Amino acid sequence: MAEPSPAESDVPPKEYEPTERLYPFTPPPAAELNAVLPQFEVLKMLGQGGMGAVYLARQLTLDRLVAIKILPTIEGDSHFAARFGREARALARLSHPHIVTVHDAGKTESGIYYLVMEYVDGTDLRHVLRSGSLPPEQALAIVPVICDALIYAHKQGIVHRDIKPENILLDQEGRVKIADFGLAKMMVSSHAEDVLTMTRQVLGTPYYMAPEQARSGGAVDHRADIYALGVVFYEMLTGELPRGNFPPPSERASVDRRLDPIVMRSMASDPDQRYQAVSELKTDVERVSTASQRPPPPVPISAPTAAPRPVEPVFSLTCSSTYSTRCSVSGRGIGPVEGRGPGTRCRS
Ligand SMILES: Nc1ncnc2c1ncn2[C@@H]1O[C@H](COP(=O)(O)OP(=O)(O)OP(=O)(O)O)[C@@H](O)[C@H]1O
């Protein structure tokens, strides 16, 4: 079972700040972007994170909605342009139903780097978590889907490096789509001269970052994603971040104790003590979820019992009004849950 890292045990409890700004960056208003992106009608800003801002836009040639992420210009990073092009090409090759597709990438004449992505009309896991309780059954349905996306990307040699609830999007049907694959790598220079001149390196999001990622900056392997997914899993089960000397999930919430070693092993400080492949984590999670779906033992003289209901990894998300603060998530084999969350972006 994983031990919390010693460095973490001194951390005082603190509210999670999801949008810590890693670079001083003021996103331009949508109207300003319109002037420099004539092939799009930029409609509004969807949100801002540590590595830029995301806008909803209409791509005029194809008359479709897209999400455009603009990245801050990094002072003193002389290799950014080359890295941006290289990483964008790698990301555009990813084609998976649970990964947000990158359609295009470029730089405006005014010098703004941007990525054009598939627009996911729905919400993100951060909003769902804020809305109240996410039943453990739904966490057990979501995790294997995230695993599938990670297994696919890792096979292509791409590590996400910034798995966190904000980057786990859920569309109107409740399908999971992971955003910002590989973006953290795009934003980090591995060139020593840049590191010296940059004021601050973007590495990932602190609470979800594997210890070796925090230590080494850019040099991580796929096991950093396993760590971050372990943190997200813990948060989904308990509603809390694993901070300090955190107990296993079943001591914080009413969840199956067999999940404890799975979650704790995913978050082992030493990458060699973690799951070595996402597929192993997925198998263990599915074993628990299948077992917990088993019907109760038969009574002595019983009618035939129902077959175990498989956990359907896709669940549906419905919202009561446009840009409502109320969402419900439900699915086959899992009970519905409702919640409220300010700013939840959902369409009826
Ligand atoms: N492809 C997309 N489709 C729809 N909404 C998106 C898309 N990508 C991002 N968003 C929304 O925009 C918000 C801001 O995204 P952004 O990536 O800028 O911030 P973040 O994920 O909080 O931080 P980071 O920059 O570290 O990834 C997200 O929380 C999400 O709700």
Ligand SMILES: [Mg+2]
């Ligand atoms: Mg993001």
